[in-house]
Amino acid sequence: MTSSTDFEPPTFADIEDAARRLDGVAVRTPLLESPLLNERIGGRLLIKAEPLQRTGSFKFRGAYNRISRLDAGELAGGVVAFSSGNHAQGVAAAAHAMGTPAAIVMPEDAPAIKLDNTRAWGAEVVLYDRYREERDVAARNLAEQRGATLVPPYDHPLIIAGQGTVGLEIAEQADAAGARLDAVLSPCGGGGLISGCALALAERAPGTQVYAVEPEGFDDTTRSLACGSRQESIEGASSFCDALLAKTPGALTFSINRKLLAGGLVVSDREVAQAMAMALMYLKLVAEPGGATALAAALSGKYDCRGKTVAVIVSGGNVDPATFAKAISK
Amino acid sequence: MTSSTDFEPPTFADIEDAARRLDGVAVRTPLLESPLLNERIGGRLLIKAEPLQRTGSFKFRGAYNRISRLDAGELAGGVVAFSSGNHAQGVAAAAHAMGTPAAIVMPEDAPAIKLDNTRAWGAEVVLYDRYREERDVAARNLAEQRGATLVPPYDHPLIIAGQGTVGLEIAEQADAAGARLDAVLSPCGGGGLISGCALALAERAPGTQVYAVEPEGFDDTTRSLACGSRQESIEGASSFCDALLAKTPGALTFSINRKLLAGGLVVSDREVAQAMAMALMYLKLVAEPGGATALAAALSGKYDCRGKTVAVIVSGGNVDPATFAKAISK
Numbered sequence: 034m035t036s037s038t039d040f041e042p043p044t045f046a047d048i049e050d051a052a053r054r055l056d057g058v059a060v061r062t063p064l065l066e067s068p069l070l071n072e073r074i075g076g077r078l079l080i081k082a083e084p085l086q087r088t089g090s091f092k093f094r095g096a097y098n099r100i101s102r103l104d105a106g107e108l109a110g111g112v113v114a115f116s117s118g119n120h121a122q123g124v125a126a127a128a129h130a131m132g133t134p135a136a137i138v139m140p141e142d143a144p145a146i147k148l149d150n151t152r153a154w155g156a157e158v159v160l161y162d163r164y165r166e167e168r169d170v171a172a173r174n175l176a177e178q179r180g181a182t183l184v185p186p187y188d189h190p191l192i193i194a195g196q197g198t199v200g201l202e203i204a205e206q207a208d209a210a211g212a213r214l215d216a217v218l219s220p221c222g223g224g225g226l227i228s229g230c231a232l233a234l235a236e237r238a239p240g241t242q243v244y245a246v247e248p249e250g251f252d253d254t255t256r257s258l259a260c261g262s263r264q265e266s267i268e269g270a271s272s273f274c275d276a277l278l279a280k281t282p283g284a285l286t287f288s289i290n291r292k293l294l295a296g297g298l299v300v301s302d303r304e305v306a307q308a309m310a311m312a313l314m315y316l317k318l319v320a321e322p323g324g325a326t327a328l329a330a331a332l333s334g335k336y337d338c339r340g341k342t343v344a345v346i347v348s349g350g351n352v353d354p355a356t357f358a359k360a361i362s363k
Numbered sequence: 364m365t366s367s368t369d370f371e372p373p374t375f376a377d378i379e380d381a382a383r384r385l386d387g388v389a390v391r392t393p394l395l396e397s398p399l400l401n402e403r404i405g406g407r408l409l410i411k412a413e414p415l416q417r418t419g420s421f422k423f424r425g426a427y428n429r430i431s432r433l434d435a436g437e438l439a440g441g442v443v444a445f446s447s448g449n450h451a452q453g454v455a456a457a458a459h460a461m462g463t464p465a466a467i468v469m470p471e472d473a474p475a476i477k478l479d480n481t482r483a484w485g486a487e488v489v490l491y492d493r494y495r496e497e498r499d500v501a502a503r504n505l506a507e508q509r510g511a512t513l514v515p516p517y518d519h520p521l522i523i524a525g526q527g528t529v530g531l532e533i534a535e536q537a538d539a540a541g542a543r544l545d546a547v548l549s550p551c552g553g554g555g556l557i558s559g560c561a562l563a564l565a566e567r568a569p570g571t572q573v574y575a576v577e578p579e580g581f582d583d584t585t586r587s588l589a590c591g592s593r594q595e596s597i598e599g600a601s602s603f604c605d606a607l608l609a610k611t612p613g614a615l616t617f618s619i620n621r622k623l624l625a626g627g628l629v630v631s632d633r634e635v636a637q638a639m640a641m642a643l644m645y646l647k648l649v650a651e652p653g654g655a656t657a658l659a660a661a662l663s664g665k666y667d668c669r670g671k672t673v674a675v676i677v678s679g680g681n682v683d684p685a686t687f688a689k690a691i692s693k
Contacts, residue, residue, distance in 0.1 A: 063393060065415065068456075069483050084647035085395065126398075146644060153399050310684050314476060317414035317680030319647040350647030354640050358688035 042289050043190040045236040048197035048229060051098040055198055058130065059094050060086050064206035064344070067315040076338035078331055079212060081203050082318055084350025088150070090276075090324065091199050091226055091348050092116075092123030092186075098195030099184050100127040108133040111181040115139075115172035118147025119276055119349050120186040125154035136181065138172040144275060144321075144353045187225030188283035197229025203344050204237035214241045215341040218298070218327035220348045221245035221254050222277040224286030230346070231293035242295035244336065246326040248272040248302065254282045254290065255297025263287050273302050273356065276323030276349060298336055300329040306360040308332050312347065313361055322360065324349035372619050373520040375566040378527035378559060381428040385528055388460070389424050390416050394536035394674070397645040406668035408661055409542060411533050412648055414680025418480070420606075420654065421529055421556055421678050422446075422453030422516075428525030429514050430457040438463040441511040445469075445502035448477025449606055449679050450516040455484035466511065468502040474605060474651075474683045517555030518613035527559025533674050534567035544571045545671040548628070548657035550678045551575035551584050552607040554616030560676070561623035572625035574666065576656040578602040578632065584612045584620065585627025593617050603632050603686065606653030606679060628666055630659040636690040638662050642677065643691055652690065654679035 065080040083091040100112060111134035114124040121137040128135035135156040139148060140163035151158055161171050176183040185192060200217070207214050217234060219227040224245070231243045245254045250270025257264045265281045272278065282290065300308075305322050308329035312320045320328065327345040330336045336343070352360075395410040413421040430442060441464035444454040451467040458465035465486040469478060470493035481488055491501050506513040515522060530547070537544050547564060549557040554575070561573045575584045580600025587594045595611045602608065612620065630638075635652050638659035642650045650658065657675040660666045666673070682690075 060393075063390075063415065068417075069480060072483070085393065087398075089647055150399060153402070313649050313682075313684060313687065317419055317649040319643050319649060352643075354643055354691040357643065358692045361684040362688045 040190050040285050042285060043194040043197070043232065045232060047190060047194040048201055048233050051194040052198045052201055054098055054101060055094055055195070058097060061202060062086050064203065064210065065316050065318065070315040074331065074338045076340055077212060077342040078338060079207060079210065079344040080316055080328065081199060081344060081346045083199065083346060083348050084319055084324065088122040088126045089349055089351045090119040090123065091196055092119040093126055094198050095192035095195030095225060096120065096123035096184060097127040097130065099189065099191040100124070100131050100133065102191065103133065103182060107182050111135060111179060112184050113172050113176040113179065113181045114184045114186065115168040116186055117275055117278060118143045119351060121147060121151040122154060122351070124184050125151045125156035128156065129154050136175060138168050138175065144351065144356065146351050146353050187223035188285045193225050193229040193286065196226040197233045199226060199346060200230030200233030201237060203230070204234060207238065207344060212342045214238050214344055216242040216244060216336070217344045218244045218246050218330050218336055219346040220277060220323055220326045221247050222279040222323070223283045224254055224290050225283065226346070226348060227294065228286040228289040232289060235293055243293060244295055245290070245297045246330045247297060247299055248274040248277055248305065248326060249299055251277055252297060252299045253280065255299055257282050257287060258291060258294055258297050261291060274305060274323035274326060276321065277326065298330045300326050300333060300335055304329040304333040306363045309357070310361040318347060319350040319352065319357065320347045321349050321352035370520050370615050372615060373524040373527070373562065375562060377520060377524040378531055378563050381524040382528045382531055384428055384431060385424055385525070388427060391532060392416050394533065394540065395646050395648065400645040404661065404668045406670055407542060407672040408668060409537060409540065409674040410646055410658065411529060411674060411676045413529065413676060413678050414649055414654065418452040418456045419679055419681045420449040420453065421526055422449040423456055424528050425522035425525030425555060426450065426453035426514060427457040427460065429519065429521040430454070430461050430463065432521065433463065433512060437512050441465060441509060442514050443502050443506040443509065443511045444514045444516065445498040446516055447605055447608060448473045449681060451477060451481040452484060452681070454514050455481045455486035458486065459484050466505060468498050468505065474681065474686065476681050476683050517553035518615045523555050523559040523616065526556040527563045529556060529676060530560030530563030531567060534564060537568065537674060542672045544568050544674055546572040546574060546666070547674045548574045548576050548660050548666055549676040550607060550653055550656045551577050552609040552653070553613045554584055554620050555613065556676070556678060557624065558616040558619040562619060565623055573623060574625055575620065575627040576660045577627060577629055578604040578607055578635065578656060579629055581607055582627060582629045583610065585629055587612050587617060588621060588624055588627050591621060604635060604653035604656060606651065607656065628660045630656050630663060630665055634659040634663040636693045639687070640691040648677060649680040649682065649687065650677045651679050651682035
């Protein structure tokens with residue numbers, strides 16, 4: 034089994050290549066803007082709306098970029114992934130598009146919408162207990178048994194390059210909107226999305242400060258960036274940001290992020306819920322908890338947007354109606 | 364005072380002219396699609412996402428198309444409008460863009476989000492009692508007192524032409540998606556949006572059947588189309604579709620709709636609430652009750668989408684969080 038540290042980080046050319054591959058397959062999601070929200074924060078806020086992506090999150094980009102490169106023999110063997118739910122749907126949809134079978138190892142307490150939609154894309158869901166098993170071990174074993182290809186959630190150059198197309202689009206769309214970006218804020222779990230975006234922005238919007246935004250207790254990337262080595266999330270911490278509960282930054286993603294990120298920011302579940310309500314009121318966009326952390330940092334003042342032009346990535350919108358209703362009612 | 368019956372209907376050229384005027388000012392909203400939703404209904408559903416329009420509904424289009432044509436003297440006098448809330452915001456934002464003062468007559472029981480945002484755009488809000496006063500009379504009197512220009516909500520050729528740009532975009536975006544439209548379903552209040560869209564589609568997607576979708580009790584256009592003359596909504600009816608409580612079709616809009624529409628469809632508040640939940644789950648789009656009637660017709664089977672390609676307009680997303688939470692929790 035190859036370990037992620039065997040991989041070289043992707044280059045900007047790899048992201049451009051991913052963009053060509055995704056053209057016409059993934060959605061070029063809009064960069065939204067609300068003048069009333071701008072007035073409220075005293076700056077210019079541009080919102081990259083990945084809930085409008087195929088499968089409701091950015092994860093389809095990386096999954097398709099990986100799976101579409103499998104050869105005929107690999108496609109016949111199928112793919113296996115482990116995921117809290119968004120990578121699951123991304124892999125399931127990409128496997129469906131490529132006509133290869135998919136089996137996904139998912140936590141049994143994943144949101145129903147994520148379990149249901151993964152199955153709706155035709156994937157087999159294999160449940161595991163989030164608190165008792167190591168999901169990556171379970172997935173690796175399954176892949177070996179079946180002779181299937183493991184599609185990792187973040188620590189792979191093709192996954193990172195696929196997610197990096199979000200950053201490429203932000204740079205292009207900000208240009209088209211006449212905006213010069215001061216900063217880009219992104220939700221961060223394992224670090225695939227933000228590392229890809231940071232690579233794209235370093236090339237296409239150099240000087241833009243890129244920040245990772247994590248939920249309280251799962252600020253492993255924030256602390257790792259501060260001290261320069263990979264740290265773990267707080268033992269026993271809990272958050273309703275189910276998409277961002279990775280224990281530690283990826284080896285490959287962190288090797289990129291430690292060089293390119295300006296730092297990390299931490300938001301509370303309460304600030305995230307408020308951001309979900311604001312996304313409803315001002316943007317008409319459904320954001321899931323983990324997808325709304327960057328927006329929460331901008332709206333709560335954890336990142337001070339006054340006088341600045343800031344793009345925030347809303348990375349996903351796969352949230353159960355009951356969870357959503359509770360969040361916006363607070 | 365000119366009556367709406369003095370106006371000639373707009374032509375297709377007027378809609379093209381409105382599109383040029385709105386280019387770079389209004390948002391070209393995306394035409395969304397969910398493969399899982401397609402599978403569920405057994406057809407192809409394309410969703411025109413007007414909640415992502417400036418001010419959260421299509422109304423900005425018509426308001427800007429009208430107000431941007433006022434001369435310097437008229438701009439100095441300001442504008443007046445009456446509205447349940449979406450036209451209010453559209454006029455307020457268009458007036459703000461053109462630097463002219465706006466006063467809007469609104470019902471005192473309008474959703475808080477609509478009242479707040481109209482004021483946030485700098486407009487003066489004049490409240491009236493929906494059950495005791497005629498809002499159009501109140502607005503006309505106010506306009507006369509102030510020497511301001513009345514911007515009617517639907518029965519004006521420039522308003523209809525502005526809203527018709529929604530239909531123009533649907534035709535273009537459906538073409539780009541390789542879709543040949545069988546039908547377009549649109550929410551219908553006074554009929555401005557659907558009449559403009561029907562004019563655009565007759566030229567750019569001829570043969571497409573266009574249906575008005577109304578809430579139960581407010582099916583005045585549906586019954587008017589059936590009998591060929593303008594009927595009134597049911598006395599004492601109530602619905603949470605606050606944007607679609609017009610009593611009777613507009614004279615000008617109905618003169619277009621009676622020639623171009625295939626018919627009307629009626630949905631219950633319960634079907635609308637279900638559509639709002641489905642828009643959250645599959646599209647990640649916030650739809651307000653009145654904005655979701657056409658989607659409700661497609662998803663409830665009131666319009667049978669099986670084997671067809673159908674575009675539905677979600678016309679707005681201005682809904683209070685509490686109302687939204689209640690609707691999606693049913």
